[in-house]
Amino acid sequence: MAETAIVSEELAKKFATEKDTPYTRWVRAEGLDIIGAHYVPSLHTVELKPWARRGGKGVFINHEASRTSNDCYVCEIAPGQKLAPQRQLFEEMILVLDGRGSTSVWNDAGSRITFEWKAGALFAIPLNTYHQHFNGSGREPARYVAVTNAPPVINLYEDIDFIFGTKHDFRGRFNGEPDYFSAKGEQKGLLLQTNFVADAVNLSLISAKERGAGGGHIRFNMAKGSMNSHISQFPVGTYKKAHCHGPGAHVIILSGEGYSLMWPEGDAPRRYEWQVGSMIVPPNMWLHQHFNTGTTPARYLAFKHEGVSIRNAQGVPKAWISRRIGGDQIDYADEAPEIRRTFAEALARNGLTPKMEAAYEAELADLPPLPARSVA
Helix, strand or coil: CCCCCCCCHHHHHHCHHHHCCHHHHHHHHCCCCEECCCEECCCCCCCCEEECCCCEEEEEECCCCCCCCCEEEEEEECCCCECCCECCCCCEEEEEEECEEEEEEECCCCCEEEEEEECCCEEEECCCCEEEEEECCCCCCEEEEEEECHHHHHHHHCCHHHHHHCCCCCCCCCCCCCCCCCCCEEEECCEEEECEECCCCCCCCEECHHHCCCCEEEEEECCCCCEEEEEEEECCCCECCCECCCCCCEEEEEECCEEEEEECCCCCCEEEEECCCCEECCCCCCEEEEEECCCCCEEEEEEEEHHHCCECCCCCEHHHCEHHHCCCECCHHHCCHHHHHHHHHHHHCCCCCCCCHHHHHHHHHHCCCCCCCCCC
16 A cells, blocks of 8 residues: 555646645744644654744644644743733643643633643633633743644634634633633543543543453543543553544553554554653554553543544444444454564563453453455
């Protein structure tokens, strides 16, 4: 399978005028770089440029579908400083990478709430509310990573003044509730409905054996938005099942060390080493698989837009369903033999051995039969 699907210049010219979008023009106007990558070794150290309009530093990290689905940016606030206030007609979810500080949120009705955060906090900006971030330290910068659904909104309206300057309170999303960012929440199955998580690194998770390796999982709906996210964790000496889904999942490592494999159907897997602060963005429908090779449980946060979740008639993401019955997840029993061999070799370099036998055996108890081959 061709790696990049590069076509002739003659064909490319026929689509040249469609490559640029209102969204990409807006990013250029902000004066920031775009990292066009699906792997960033460290969000903590990725290079930033001055962001004059916001009053901080930033960089955009866009996957191949960012012109139409969602985007990502990293922003830093200097010691003792603050960003300019902003409101927007798109949603935004934020993970604090470094530092401590506070955020104020208010609407046209005058309701204003301020809450504090530190590294590891996770929260969402309610739709079209004014918000302003403050660095609470006079010595150290504060840095966060955010994922938004700005691209489809900017591409739809193509009017920056409208997107950032419309006076309208979505009171169903935010109405000045004093406890809006109090870290309270309602758990419904795997889904936690909340607006603030104080410590994503140590948040309690729910067992999710369907993803393999005896790991934990929790899903979020924040600020009543259409964007979503989840946290997954898996034990020492284990790895997750390979799966694929639509574009736009920004996977950020919260704890542990290891590697991920990513590959388009029919190609050889490509390996990406990760540690705390690494980010991996699987391209559209690429298979990918995460491996814990460290001495502690590995945990990651995946920011994404709901469009990434291809579901069956029961509402279950197909990435959770075996390929044997029409899903997009590869069972351990069906994975390539070198997966286990390579994993054992990586663990051995750290003086560890695989802890996968229980997961392999547990899968066999519920493993669907292989589909019958059609006879020509």
